[in-house]
Amino acid sequence: MSIDQSVSDVQSLMQRKRVEGLMEAVYYCYGSAVVGDIAEFGTMTGATAYGIGVAMLAVERQYGLPAKNLDLYDSFVGLPEPDRTPDTGSPHVTLGHWAAGGCQGISVTELDAMMREALPEDRYRIVEGWYSDTVPSLPGDKRYAMLHVDCDLYGSTMDCMVPLFEKGLISRGCAVCFDDWMCNQADPAFGERKAFAELAERFDIRCSDWGAYTWSGARFIIHDYNGCPK
Numbered sequence: 001m002s003i004d005q006s007v008s009d010v011q012s013l014m015q016r017k018r019v020e021g022l023m024e025a026v027y028y029c030y031g032s033a034v035v036g037d038i039a040e041f042g043t044m045t046g047a048t049a050y051g052i053g054v055a056m057l058a059v060e061r062q063y064g065l066p067a068k069n070l071d072l073y074d075s076f077v078g079l080p081e082p083d084r085t086p087d088t089g090s091p092h093v094t095l096g097h098w099a100a101g102g103c104q105g106i107s108v109t110e111l112d113a114m115m116r117e118a119l120p121e122d123r124y125r126i127v128e129g130w131y132s133d134t135v136p137s138l139p140g141d142k143r144y145a146m147l148h149v150d151c152d153l154y155g156s157t158m159d160c161m162v163p164l165f166e167k168g169l170i171s172r173g174c175a176v177c178f179d180d181w182m183c184n185q186a187d188p189a190f191g192e193r194k195a196f197a198e199l200a201e202r203f204d205i206r207c208s209d210w211g212a213y214t215w216s217g218a219r220f221i222i223h224d225y226n227g228c229p230k
C-alpha cells in the first residue's frame, strides 16, 4: 500500500468518526422523542450537513418516526473578524488558523444541490448570513432537538446560542454537538468551551456530558435552563 493511500485512509477515518458522532446524535434525538428540528451552525463543505440529512431519513425509515426538518446556517463568506475577547488571544487565532474569511466553503447553490441528494427540498432550509442577524429573528415557537455547533470561534458560538437560550428554543433533551471543543489546545479559556461555560452560568443550564466524538468534538444533552420550554 502506498503512503498516499494510507494518509487518505486516516483522513477518511477521522472524517467518518466525526460524521458518525453526529449521526448518533440524530438517532438519539429521534429515538428519545426530543421535540423540534435540527440545526447546523457552520456548513462550509456541506459534508456534515449531508451526513446529518442522510441520518435523518435513515432513522425515520428504520423506525417509522415523524419527520424533523434541518436548518443550515452559515455566512457563506467564511469566519467573521475574530475581534472579540477571548478570541483575540486564542491560540487558533494568534497562529492564524482562524482569520476573517477563513473556512469559506461551497455556495448556497452548491449546498442546495448537495442537500437535495440527502433530503426532500421542503425538509431543509439554508439560512445565509451572520448568526447575529439570522438567529434572533427565529419565531418564538421554533424548537430544536439537536444543534451541531461548528463555527469555531467563541464570538460565533455566543452569537448563535445566546438567542436560542434567551428565546427558549432549545428543547428539553436537546443534543448539542460542539465540533471544535478540543481546539485551542483544549483550553477552557477559549472558543466553544468558554462560550458554553458562560452560557451554563448565565442560563443556569443543567446538562449531561455525553462525551467525545472524533478528536475534536464533545456532545452534551440539555435537561433544563432558565426559560426552558415545558
Ligand SMILES: C[S@@+](CC[C@H](N)C(=O)[O-])C[C@H]1O[C@@H](n2cnc3c(N)ncnc32)[C@H](O)[C@@H]1O
Pocket: 041, 042, 043, 044, 045, 046, 047, 048, 049, 073, 074, 075, 076, 077, 078, 079, 080, 102, 103, 104, 105, 129, 130, 131, 132, 150, 151, 152, 153, 155, 156, 159
Ligand atoms: C469549520 S467550518 C464548518 C465545517 C462544516 N461543518 C463542514 O462539514 O465542512 C465553520 C463555518 O462556520 C461559518 N461561520 C463561523 N462563524 C459564523 C458566523 N458568526 N455567522 C455565520 N457563519 C459563521 C463559516 O462561514 C464556516 O463555513
